[in-house]
Amino acid sequence: MTIRILCLMLVLGLFGCDRQGEQWEEVQQEDTIAAYEAFVESYPDSPKAERARNRIDALRAEQAWVDAQERDKMEAYREFLEAHPDAAAADEARARLQTLELEAAWQELAGSDDLDALKAFATEHAGSSEAELARERVSELEAQAEAEHRQRERERERQQKLEREREAQRQAEQGTHRVQLAVVRGQEAADSGVEQLQRRLGEVLGDVGLEAQQINGRYRLVTQPMSREQARQLCGALKQRGQDCLVRQR
Numbered sequence: 239m240t241i242r243i244l245c246l247m248l249v250l251g252l253f254g255c256d257r258q259g260e261q262w263e264e265v266q267q268e269d270t271i272a273a274y275e276a277f278v279e280s281y282p283d284s285p286k287a288e289r290a291r292n293r294i295d296a297l298r299a300e301q302a303w304v305d306a307q308e309r310d311k312m313e314a315y316r317e318f319l320e321a322h323p324d325a326a327a328a329d330e331a332r333a334r335l336q337t338l339e340l341e342a343a344w345q346e347l348a349g350s351d352d353l354d355a356l357k358a359f360a361t362e363h364a365g366s367s368e369a370e371l372a373r374e375r376v377s378e379l380e381a382q383a384e385a386e387h388r389q390r391e392r393e394r395e396r397q398q399k400l401e402r403e404r405e406a407q408r409q410a411e412q413g414t415h416r417v418q419l420a421v422v423r424g425q426e427a428a429d430s431g432v433e434q435l436q437r438r439l440g441e442v443l444g445d446v447g448l449e450a451q452q453i454n455g456r457y458r459l460v461t462q463p464m465s466r467e468q469a470r471q472l473c474g475a476l477k478q479r480g481q482d483c484l485v486r487q488r
Contacts, residue, residue: 262286271297299325306331312338344368353379402445413463417473419448419483420459428457435459435481442475463488 258281265273274290274297281287299322306318315335319328340363347359353376360372419439422431428450436448446464450457461472466485473483 258284258286265290269293269297296326298322299327303327303331310334310338312342340366340368344371347372348375350375351379405445413465413468413488415466415469415485415487416460416463417469417476417483418458418460418486419476419481422450422457422459423455425450425457428452428459431457431459439476439479439481442472442479442481446472460486 261277261280265277271294274294277284278287278290278294302318302322303325306314312335315331315338318325318331319335322328325331343359347355348371350356356372356376356379360369360376363369363372419435420431422428432448432450436443443461447462448459449462451460461469464472469485473485476483
């Protein structure tokens with residue numbers, strides 16, 4: 239009796255193994271999460287159950303990866319990596335996430351005038367296309383700053399020149415005397431003499447201009463009009479530099 243029972247149990251076991259194997263083949267051919275879950279539910283202790291569970295995890299990761307790619311957003315890839323950090327597509331997800339984060343960081347900085355931030359970004363992300371854009375922005379801002387500086391300098395010089403001219407005009411309007419430095423013959427000698435005197439005595443003359451007055455065929459090289467006291471002081475300073483001069487009325 240015992241032998242007959244054992245034989246019956248063996249037959250049933252063999253029949254069950256055959257059925258499990260057939261179902262496993264069917265499940266593999268179907269290759270869906272639902273099929274593997276049904277197999278695990280039917281044969282939770284089967285050696286193939288662990289393989290089924292692993293395949294379930296892989297299929298879920300594959301579907302999650304497809305969903306993340308379709309959304310193609312930073313939060314989608316972060317969610318994928320949080321749920322499936324060891325998935326086959328994890329490295330690709332991290333690379334895409336890094337690309338999107340870099341693009342977002344550059345978009346926030348692209349219109350900035352902060353040179354320090356742009357330079358730091360270019361250094362931190364050297365080799366990327368965004369770093370090249372940052373360097374171009376730095377060059378653009380530096381060129382703009384240089385142009386603005388040159389413009390300010392030109393405007394400052396223009397204002398200074400206008401102020402000198404206004405001061406000279408005021409002095410000319412108020413002046414009653416001139417300082418005579420030399421007398422020459424001919425227009426050419428007069429022009430040359432004015433130029434040489436201004437170059438040699440520019441430190442003493444300052445903003446005081448020189449001109450040539452034609453008197454009886456000769457040319458007096460004289461200063462612009464000024465007050466008598468100013469003319470005396472200037473002539474004294476010129477004599478200290480070895481330049482003969484005299485003060486005369488306009």
